[in-house]
Amino acid sequence: MNKYKIITSSFRILRRNKLNTFFMILGIVIGIAALSITFSMGKGAEKQLTEKVKNLFSPNNILITSGRVELESGRSSESSVTNLKIEDIEAIMNEVHGITMYAPIQVTPDRDVIFGNKNISTAINGGTAEGELVWRRSVIAGEYFTKADEKSLARVALIGTKIAKKLFENSNPIGEQIRIGAVPFTVKGVLEEKGIDPHGTDLDMNVIVPITTLMSRLMNVNYIIGAKLEVEDASQTEDIAIKVTSVLRERHSLNNNETNDFSIVTPVVVKEIIGKMNRVFTLFLPLISGIALVVGGVVIVVIMLMSVSRRVSEIGLRKALGARPKDIMFQFLVEASVVSLLGGILGLAIGLTGTWIFLFSRGLTFFIPWQTILFGVLFPVIIGIVAGIIPARKAAQMDPIEALS
Amino acid sequence: MIQLKNISKIYGKDGGQQIKALDNASLTIDKGEFVAIIGASGSGKSTMMNILGMLDRPTSGEYYLENKEVSTLTDDELAHIRNKKIGFVFQKFHLLPKTTAEENVELPLIYSDRKNTHTLAIEALGKVGLSNRSKHRTNELSGGQQQRVAIARALVNEPEVILGDEPTGNLDSKSGLEVVGVLQELNRSGKTIILITHSSEIAEHANRVIRIHDGKITEDYKVEQPLDARAELAELEKTNN
Ligand SMILES: Nc1ncnc2c1ncn2[C@@H]1O[C@H](COP(=O)(O)OP(=O)(O)OP(=O)(O)O)[C@@H](O)[C@H]1O
Numbered sequence: 001m002n003k004y005k006i007i008t009s010s011f012r013i014l015r016r017n018k019l020n021t022f023f024m025i026l027g028i029v030i031g032i033a034a035l036s037i038t039f040s041m042g043k044g045a046e047k048q049l050t051e052k053v054k055n056l057f058s059p060n061n062i063l064i065t066s067g068r069v070e071l072e073s074g075r076s077s078e079s080s081v082t083n084l085k086i087e088d089i090e091a092i093m094n095e096v097h098g099i100t101m102y103a104p105i106q107v108t109p110d111r112d113v114i115f116g117n118k119n120i121s122t123a124i125n126g127g128t129a130e131g132e133l134v135w136r137r138s139v140i141a142g143e144y145f146t147k148a149d150e151k152s153l154a155r156v157a158l159i160g161t162k163i164a165k166k167l168f169e170n171s172n173p174i175g176e177q178i179r180i181g182a183v184p185f186t187v188k189g190v191l192e193e194k195g196i197d198p199h200g201t202d203l204d205m206n207v208i209v210p211i212t213t214l215m216s217r218l219m220n221v222n223y224i225i226g227a228k229l230e231v232e233d234a235s236q237t238e239d240i241a242i243k244v245t246s247v248l249r250e251r252h253s254l255n256n257n258e259t260n261d262f263s264i265v266t267p268v269v270v271k272e273i274i275g276k277m278n279r280v281f282t283l284f285l286p287l288i289s290g291i292a293l294v295v296g297g298v299v300i301v302v303i304m305l306m307s308v309s310r311r312v313s314e315i316g317l318r319k320a321l322g323a324r325p326k327d328i329m330f331q332f333l334v335e336a337s338v339v340s341l342l343g344g345i346l347g348l349a350i351g352l353t354g355t356w357i358f359l360f361s362r363g364l365t366f367f368i369p370w371q372t373i374l375f376g377v378l379f380p381v382i383i384g385i386v387a388g389i390i391p392a393r394k395a396a397q398m399d400p401i402e403a404l405s
Numbered sequence: 406m407i408q409l410k411n412i413s414k415i416y417g418k419d420g421g422q423q424i425k426a427l428d429n430a431s432l433t434i435d436k437g438e439f440v441a442i443i444g445a446s447g448s449g450k451s452t453m454m455n456i457l458g459m460l461d462r463p464t465s466g467e468y469y470l471e472n473k474e475v476s477t478l479t480d481d482e483l484a485h486i487r488n489k490k491i492g493f494v495f496q497k498f499h500l501l502p503k504t505t506a507e508e509n510v511e512l513p514l515i516y517s518d519r520k521n522t523h524t525l526a527i528e529a530l531g532k533v534g535l536s537n538r539s540k541h542r543t544n545e546l547s548g549g550q551q552q553r554v555a556i557a558r559a560l561v562n563e564p565e566v567i568l569g570d571e572p573t574g575n576l577d578s579k580s581g582l583e584v585v586g587v588l589q590e591l592n593r594s595g596k597t598i599i600l601i602t603h604s605s606e607i608a609e610h611a612n613r614v615i616r617i618h619d620g621k622i623t624e625d626y627k628v629e630q631p632l633d634a635r636a637e638l639a640e641l642e643k644t645n646n
């Protein structure tokens with residue numbers, strides 16, 4: 001048997017039965033497009049999340065937040081808890097060994113940041129001199145905060161590259177006076193570029209002022225919403241987290257039957273959160289699209305069965321001319337897999353274009369997970385073969401005499 | 406080269422109503438013969454052809470092709486023999502729709518291990534006088550041309566035997582004569598031809614006529630002076646002009 005000729009003739013047959021071919025391809029296209037969109041996006045989200053979290057949260061970090069954290073979303077719930085103080089963190093630093101540094105966290109709602117006649121609305125973050133190391137983010141121009149800035153409630157600010165670009169265009173922002181709301185600040189440095197964080201916040205839109213200045217001059221509060229701790233020995237992180245918890249409980253005078261009024265996030269907790277989100281991204285969503293793919297397979301079965309009934313005399317003829325049942329079987333399996341392979345490639349193209357448009361419009365980087373390509377080609381071929389088996393067997397078992405009479 | 410010994414073919418289940426489509430038929434056909442099988446409708450001609458062509462197995466009896474008993478062979482082996490040794494021509498042409506003449510002729514070669522299938526197909530079309538129609542789709546050809554394409558398909562793999570089940574049945578008399586003319590030419594070049602027909606006039610172009618009635622062979626005779634289809638066609642041309 002000349003397999004090459006059978007394969008090329010199957011292309012011809014498909015081309016000459018355009019309507020059938022169209023519907024068979026369509027089913028697979030939809031399935032694969034949906035699958036590749038959800039899978040690529042899921043993988044993209046997973047990759048981004050993992051990278052960003054790694055950036056933000058290394059194995060020797062502990063995050064304390066006031067109030068309880070919703071594990072499912074990975075976001076701290078909007079809480080009005082106001083009892084986490086910088087003094088709490090300082091007490092932890094004194095009482096628990098093995099913590100090298102910390103950075104308290106406080107942030108305003110959006111405020112106007114003004115230079116000349118330009119105006120940007122963005123949240124203002126509180127920072128400290130140690131924050132440079134704790135957040136692993138330095139400045140590319142000017143200087144970082146000093147301890148003296150913290151102590152003196154200095155009105156100095158570090159700004160992200162996008163803020164710099166928007167307010168100062170190409171001129172040098174260092175030393176310039178800006179206003180945050182009504183309060184004047186001097187630009188002390190421009191922060192390193194960081195892109196978008198897992199929550200979708202553009203870190204290059206950050207404005208950071210000393211946390212002491214932020215709390216007293218911009219917010220007039222005496223509490224913080226969290227703190228990031230840096231542990232010396234990563235293998236001790238979980239143990240230290242337990243000690244941190246008991247110090248905080250004691251300072252907040254919580255009884256044994258009261259739950260924490262704060263949350264402690266450790267690498268183990270982060271891993272759990274990421275794992276949960278990744279399951280949604282790369283298992284659950286593609287599973288739903290997989291159903292679309294199965295429907296595509298069923299469409300192939302139905303149309304191929306119709307096609308076999310319509311081509312009874314062709315099949316009989318081929319047998320009379322010397323085709324063995326397995327040759328007939330081969331032909332129909334090739335037709336089914338060619339159709340679904342074409343559908344797969346087309347679906348992949350549509351799916352990846354869709355993913356690209358989606359990610360591009362959100363300013364995210366596009367990448368193609370190799371699994372998408374593999375599944376986009378492999379799944380359809382498998383589906384084609386599986387869907388082709390019933391019609392192909394029916395064709396192969398056909399009696400040539402009946403078919404020819 | 407072909408020998409049937411006491412071949413019977415019974416349709417219908419045991420106990421139910423049974424039809425003896427072939428009843429103890431015995432027959433020997435030598436290499437290079439042109440045999441016409443005639444008989445009334447339902448006499449068993451197509452059944453005979455299906456058994457000769459190994460599309461069907463007899464209920465009883467023996468079938469020798471080149472001294473080899475074939476009824477014990479597997480389906481795959483029979484398919485292989487059909488491909489190599491037998492060319493079929495059917496009443497309804499059975500060409501693939503929306504497909505060119507050349508692709509149709511190439512079809513048996515796909516199931517063989519022969520190379521240069523394309524060239525062979527063009528050559529075969531030349532033998533039936535259709536070289537200039539090779540790229541035409543079959544639905545663009547006349548009935549007579551379509552049947553000649555079918556003959557080209559039957560001979561492309563150089564079989565020993567060409568079996569025709571009423572190949573002229575769907576054609577007007579002129580196209581029918583053309584088809585018979587091609588068969589006569591193939592016979593002169595050494596092929597064994599078995600032609601099933603209703604028409605005793607068509608049968609007179611063969612060297613030998615076998616008559617079937619109710620599944621039995623009732624007559625088997627040599628034709629002393631077979632008609633020459635080419636000559637008749639030339640005659641027709643003359644009277645028309
Ligand atoms: N598959 C079948 N099942 C039952 N009976 C059949 C079958 N095929 C043929 N027969 C019967 O066997 C007998 C011979 O049929 P066959 O087709 O060989 O006749 P034929 O000579 O070719 O007729 P025609 O000239 O009409 O083509 C008929 O009585 C027919 O009804």
Ligand SMILES: [Mg+2]
Pocket residue numbers: 450451452
């Ligand atoms: Mg018949």
